[in-house]
Amino acid sequence: MPNMGDYARTHATFRWETPERFNFGRDVVDAWPDDRPAMLWLGSDGNEGRLTFGDFSRLSNKFAGAMRDIGVGRGDRVMVLLGKVPEWQTILTGLLKLGAVAIPCAPQLRSGDLKFRAEHSGAVAMVSGPEGFEEVEKMRDEAPDLKHFVSLGDHRDGWEPFEEIMDAASEDFAAEDTASDEGAFILYTSGTTKHPKGVLHTHGYTHAKRMQAEYWLDLQEGDRLWCTSGTGWAKSIWNVFLGPWSLGTEILFHEGGFDPAERLDLIQEHDITVLCQAPTEYRLLAKTPELERADLSSVRHAVSAGEPLNPAVIERWKELHNLTIYDGYGQTENTLLVGNFPGLEVRPGSMGKPSPGCDVKVVDLEGDECPPDEPGDIALAGRPPVLFKEYWGQPDETEGVFRDGHYLTGDRAYRDADGYLWFVGRSDDVILSAGYRIGPFEIESILIEHPAVVESAVVPAPDEDRGSIVKAFIVLGPDHEPSEKLKSEIQDHCKALTAPYKYPRQIEFIEELPKTTSGKIRRVELRNR
Known part of the structure; x- marks a missing residue:
């Protein structure tokens, strides 16, 4: 019982x-x-x-x-x-x-x-x-x-x-x-x-x-x-x-x-x-x-x-x-x-x-x-x-x-007519990955410390096993070109500076980040890419 x-x-x-x-x-x-x-x-x-x-x-x-x-x-x-x-x-x-x-x-x-x-x-x-x-x-x-x-x-x-x-x-x-x-x-x-x-x-x-x-x-x-x-x-x-x-x-x-x-x-x-x-x-x-x-x-x-x-x-x-x-x-x-x-x-x-x-x-x-x-x-x-x-x-x-x-x-x-609750999503941008809660601000702050990175935005990307993984959109400096080698270097940089489960498992290089008129990053646009 x-x-x-x-x-x-x-x-x-x-x-x-x-x-x-x-x-x-x-x-x-x-x-x-x-x-x-x-x-x-x-x-x-x-x-x-x-x-x-x-x-x-x-x-x-x-x-x-x-x-x-x-x-x-x-x-x-x-x-x-x-x-x-x-x-x-x-x-x-x-x-x-x-x-x-x-x-x-x-x-x-x-x-x-x-x-x-x-x-x-x-x-x-x-x-x-x-x-x-x-x-x-x-x-x-x-x-x-x-x-x-x-x-x-x-x-x-x-x-x-x-x-x-x-x-x-x-x-x-x-x-x-x-x-x-x-x-x-x-x-x-x-x-x-x-x-x-x-x-x-x-x-x-x-x-x-x-x-x-x-x-x-x-x-x-x-x-x-x-x-x-x-x-x-x-x-x-x-x-x-x-x-x-x-x-x-x-x-x-x-x-x-x-x-x-x-x-x-x-x-x-x-x-x-x-x-x-x-x-x-x-x-x-x-x-x-x-x-x-x-x-x-x-x-x-x-x-x-x-x-x-x-x-x-x-x-x-x-x-x-x-x-x-x-x-x-x-x-x-x-x-x-x-x-x-x-x-x-x-x-x-x-x-x-x-x-x-x-x-x-x-x-x-x-x-x-x-x-x-x-x-x-x-x-x-x-x-x-x-x-x-x-x-x-x-x-x-x-x-x-x-x-x-x-x-x-x-x-x-939302709550259904029988009182059961159904999850819709987060009001903020915390990433839930394999049970870990990962804040994008922390990862973005570490990414920006890499000499090749000018700007970055971190969002969740769907993953069958982990639920979500960390995905980083990165704007590179003028002296750096996108490459798989650079992706690995940036990932290793993150692993060295914070807990390894937080590193971006996906990286996409991008010319510029989408932003609102007030300068805030439009994460919803990145999540929907």
């Missing part, structure tokens, strides 16, 4: 019941029985580890105490640059107990990305694994507020070794009695016309993440969840940390990358019951012969989020394995706002219906609800605890996304 039960009744009666004071480390991780399984970790080298909530309780206490001893305190911002290792959850839990504000960073980020986040947030500490050392070293002298550097997995000059400070720390630590409206995380968005924004979430948010875990992930006693998201993204905070552990669910944490055959084998080998993947992963698996032969009998529930999933892919998984993929919609600024929920009829291609506790509307420019089948802005009424507190240090940006008591998502949809 799905946790949702009757959708209409659950949605109408749901209440957040956020406590005035809450600390996820103390009130969730420490509260579960010591021997309750929390994680099955699979290393890229074949190593395997099993950790309980008791393990994470003790390890996070040690990390919280160690950070306090080196000078990090309540309200301080700390950047965490790690891959899929158990220390990620240990560190985040420890920072919550300390009352510090964690800033998860994707290992793919380059020095420029890290420098911006450090300067913008005023971070005082950086915790990094080997994958981040080189990029951190490039920017550390340009971020004077960063005073403490903790290295995981390697000893380096100028860094505190994680293993040593943990060995010296006590397992006894009294978690800070944090208020629900205190900051807990800063999660960075993708830049559109400006730099990425720092989304400040509170300790109340860490309590509220149990909603989507209960009703969308439909987690039940005895489940083992595998969410394949990387550690630098909001989805991992949702589904690899706060959500499942709020319900005491064991997670599979796999350090390796995406390999279709291995992915399917691991699902069978480790008895995964709930699967959460990016749409691109479902699309790629749907094309493989391995999916036809796979034994997915352990999986009772599968979900997808990040961008709309093609109906044909949903139908393929249903045909082969009788698995319905439940699509969902949410943002870095909030949670799963709209979803297809177990027990609710799935209409392939639809976003589903609003989540419990989320009064989601489709509104026109005056803030009035649109009639059925008329596109409008997706808006969230009120200030539920899953909604961010503010854009860090950007009051004007914060004010700009609220209108008449509604948070405007920047996305557009």
Whole structure:
């Protein structure tokens, strides 16, 4: 029986019941029985580890105490640059107990990305694994507020070794009695016309993440969840940390990358019951012969989020394995706002219906609800605890996304006569590619640094596997001629300066960019070329 039960009744009666004071480390991780399984970790080298909530309780206490001893305190911002290792959850839990504000960073980020986040947030500490050392070293002298550097997995000059400070720390630590409206995380968005924004979430948010875990992930006693998201993204905070552990669910944490055959084998080998993947992963698996032969009998529930999933892919998984993929919609600024929920009829291609506790509307420019089948802005009424507190240090940006008591998502949809929402597109120009949100402004800024590039405009281009890819229209300087070699050079230039998934996979050289009379680039014209 799905946790949702009757959708209409659950949605109408749901209440957040956020406590005035809450600390996820103390009130969730420490509260579960010591021997309750929390994680099955699979290393890229074949190593395997099993950790309980008791393990994470003790390890996070040690990390919280160690950070306090080196000078990090309540309200301080700390950047965490790690891959899929158990220390990620240990560190985040420890920072919550300390009352510090964690800033998860994707290992793919380059020095420029890290420098911006450090300067913008005023971070005082950086915790990094080997994958981040080189990029951190490039920017550390340009971020004077960063005073403490903790290295995981390697000893380096100028860094505190994680293993040593943990060995010296006590397992006894009294978690800070944090208020629900205190900051807990800063999660960075993708830049559109400006730099990425720092989304400040509170300790109340860490309590509220149990909603989507209960009703969308439909987690039940005895489940083992595998969410394949990387550690630098909001989805991992949702589904690899706060959500499942709020319900005491064991997670599979796999350090390796995406390999279709291995992915399917691991699902069978480790008895995964709930699967959460990016749409691109479902699309790629749907094309493989391995999916036809796979034994997915352990999986009772599968979900997808990040961008709309093609109906044909949903139908393929249903045909082969009788698995319905439940699509969902949410943002870095909030949670799963709209979803297809177990027990609710799935209409392939639809976003589903609003989540419990989320009064989601489709509104026109005056803030009035649109009639059925008329596109409008997706808006969230009120200030539920899953909604961010503010854009860090950007009051004007914060004010700009609220209108008449509604948070405007920047996305557009229409609602049909039965209350299902259907995605239309973005109000801005963020590119959704393989589940990643990529801001064109950032890529254009990097392109212009190449000596051959005079002007550029970045737009999404349709792609069967990734949904969209980054396409760059480039105006060259007078001393440069279009060539395949120059395309490759420009692509390598982008890969060197920002996360590799952001580089333009398509480049088209153009004499001049189409612009409005006020000088703004007409992206819609480029998208339609």
